[in-house]
Amino acid sequence: MCFSAEASFAGGAIITVIGIASLRKASKTSQLPFASIPLIFGVQQISEGFVWLSLQSPHPPPGLTLPSMIFLLTALVIWPTMIPFAVLRMEESEKKRRMLKFFLVAGFITSLYYGAGLVIFNATPMISEHHIRYANDFPVRLSLPVFGFYLIATLTPFFISGAKRMSLMGILMMVSCFITGAVYTEYLTSVWCFFAALTSGVIYWILSEAPETVQPENVGLIKVHDNRSIWQRWRN
DSSP, X not given: OOSOHHHHHHHHHHHHHHHHHHHHHOOSGGGHHHHTHHHHHHHHHHXXXXXXXXXXXXXXXSSOOHHHHHHXXXXXXXXXXXXXXXXXXXXXXXXXXXXXXXXXXHHHHHHHHHHHHHHHSOEEEEEETTEEXXXXXXXXXXXXXXXXXXXXXXXXXXXXOOSTTHHHHHHHHHHXXXXXXXXXXXXXXXXXXXXXXXXXXXXXXXXXXXXXXXXXHHHHHHHHHHHHHHHHHHHO
C-alpha cells in the first residue's frame, strides 16, 4: 500500500483473509484463478510493506530488494496475464472465450515486455511525498503504447465476460485507474495497485453468486433414477 508500512501490512492482511475466503468460495476448478486474485493482491501489499521498511532504514539498500522485486513482478508481469486468464477460465460462452483469448495474448506480450525490462533496465523504489515511486529507465517512447496494452489486457475482459457482477469489477478498476492517473501520476504503479486491491471484496461477491457445480456422479444417479422410474411405469 502506498501510504505507510503499517497501512501496507494491515491492508495486505485483510485482503489476504478475503483471498482465502474467496478460494474457499470457489465451487469449480475454473474459478480458482479468479478466486486467487485477492490472495495475490494481499501478498503484493505485504511485500510493499517490507519495501517501506527497507527504504526507511538508516542505510537503504540500492536498487531492487526482494520485496520490491516481488511487488513489481506482481504489478507489471503477473497481472497483465493473470487477469484475462482468470476471466477466460470463468467464461462459459464460446464466442466470448474466443474474444478473451485475444486479450490474454495482449496481456502475455505486455508481461514479457515488463519482465524483460526488469532484467535489462534499472528500477529503483524511493519514498517521495508519502508515497513509493518506482523510478525506471525503460524506453520512454514505448511507455505509453505498452501501458495502453496493459490497460486493455487488464480492464477490457471484465466488460466482455458474461459472469454476473463482472462489469462492476471492471468499472471499479477503471475508475481507480483514472483517479490514480489524474492525482498520483508519478506513483501510478503503487497507488493503483492499492485501489485495485480494494476491489477484492467484489471478487468474493461474484463467486458467492456464481452457480454451483453439479457433480458428475450426481448426474449419473439422476439418470439411473429416471431410467428406473420409466421402466417401472412401463411395467405397470
